[in-house]
Amino acid sequence: MASLVTLTHVTAYRYDRPVLLGPQTIRLSPAPHAAAVVRRHALKVEPANHRLFHRRDPQGNPESLAVFDGRVEHFTVVAELEAELVPVNPFAFVLEDGADRWPFRYDPLLAAELAPNLRSGVTGEGIAALIPTRRENGEDTIPALLAVARRVAGEIEYIRRDEPGIWEPEEVISRAQGSCRDTGWLLVHAFRAMGIAARFCSGYLLDTNENTAELHAWAEAFLPGAGWVGFDPTSGLLAAEFHLPLSAASDPRLAAPVSGTHEPCGVTFSASLSLVAT
CATH class of the missing domain: 3.10.620.30 (C8orf32 fold)
Known part of the structure; x- marks a missing residue:
């Protein structure tokens, strides 16, 4: 029986002073080989003084690049998705002759x-x-x-x-x-x-x-x-x-879900995930 799920994932970095961030690579979008049927996915990045570019890496994975203009006191990524989980048989394949x-x-x-x-x-x-x-x-x-x-x-x-x-x-x-x-x-x-x-x-x-x-x-x-x-x-x-x-x-x-650089500073990290299944 299929399940419809809504997932919200919040990743937050708070700095002890305003800092300059290097480009931040965000890998929190579903990969194309996911078994789940993704109905909706969205990324929200804060603060607002940024540009967000979407691209694919050499393996075809989706990733986003956040480029900030000016200093920031925090960096927050909110990933939201809705997906249908359809039961699959993970053994449903036939290996080629020799590879078996x-x-x-x-x-x-x-x-x-x-x-x-x-x-x-x-x-x-x-x-x-x-x-x-x-x-x-x-x-x-x-x-x-x-x-x-x-x-x-x-x-x-x-x-x-x-x-x-x-x-x-x-x-x-x-x-x-x-x-x-x-x-x-x-x-x-x-x-x-x-x-x-x-x-x-x-x-x-x-x-x-x-x-x-x-x-x-x-x-x-x-x-x-x-x-x-x-x-x-x-x-x-x-x-x-x-x-x-x-x-x-x-x-x-x-x-890595998020990677990038920043000026030397103190950093407080937090993350939360919530799932609702219907």
């Missing part, structure tokens, strides 16, 4: 296109222990990837972290805890160590039973025949209609 068994190789032309999402660097001991051992005859791709996501969900305690930044994957493993953005980035690294193109995705997680919403993060793997498939390391499940992606990128810094 892991390990597999991407077509060279596709691999070149996916190169930033295949870059893995040195695989640490923690990640190496997470990923399955390669079998001579391979194994089904989706169960293999889900098993890794479920291991992360089962072995890494979820915590809320208000401070900025993302912990490196080996630190998350050694701590055995992390926020959703920490485990999302960890899962990206684990998939890449398996030879699977993966990217970091930020978005909303909607709960229509409790009428709550929160900023969330997960990993997306590119699987020939299916495209980008979301894996949530907090729950160990595939992303579905309650995951509403905002931005996906090879590096989480390119998917």
Whole structure:
């Protein structure tokens, strides 16, 4: 049964003196690959002495650029959306021949296109222990990837972290805890160590039973025949209609909800999300 939801997300920065802001990039618009049917979306930026430019990043994610004229004492973004959540089967795809068994190789032309999402660097001991051992005859791709996501969900305690930044994957493993953005980035690294193109995705997680919403993060793997498939390391499940992606990128810094610069000053940050489901 479909649910109609209205989401209001307020992000506010208050400065201890009037300051000059650099251009502020806002990534709080629904991404085009969202399962939800977005009926309306609007961004409001305060104070009024700004110009707002809408554009797409290299991955096709929508983003807006706020350019301020003069000094400001605060910077507030209000994102509002109405969406219809239609139940989806996250397994409703057919992988191409060859991609249905892991390990597999991407077509060279596709691999070149996916190169930033295949870059893995040195695989640490923690990640190496997470990923399955390669079998001579391979194994089904989706169960293999889900098993890794479920291991992360089962072995890494979820915590809320208000401070900025993302912990490196080996630190998350050694701590055995992390926020959703920490485990999302960890899962990206684990998939890449398996030879699977993966990217970091930020978005909303909607709960229509409790009428709550929160900023969330997960990993997306590119699987020939299916495209980008979301894996949530907090729950160990595939992303579905309650995951509403905002931005996906090879590096989480390119998917931050808001990024920009300002003069040195004291900053007070606050954020609130409200969800109404009918």
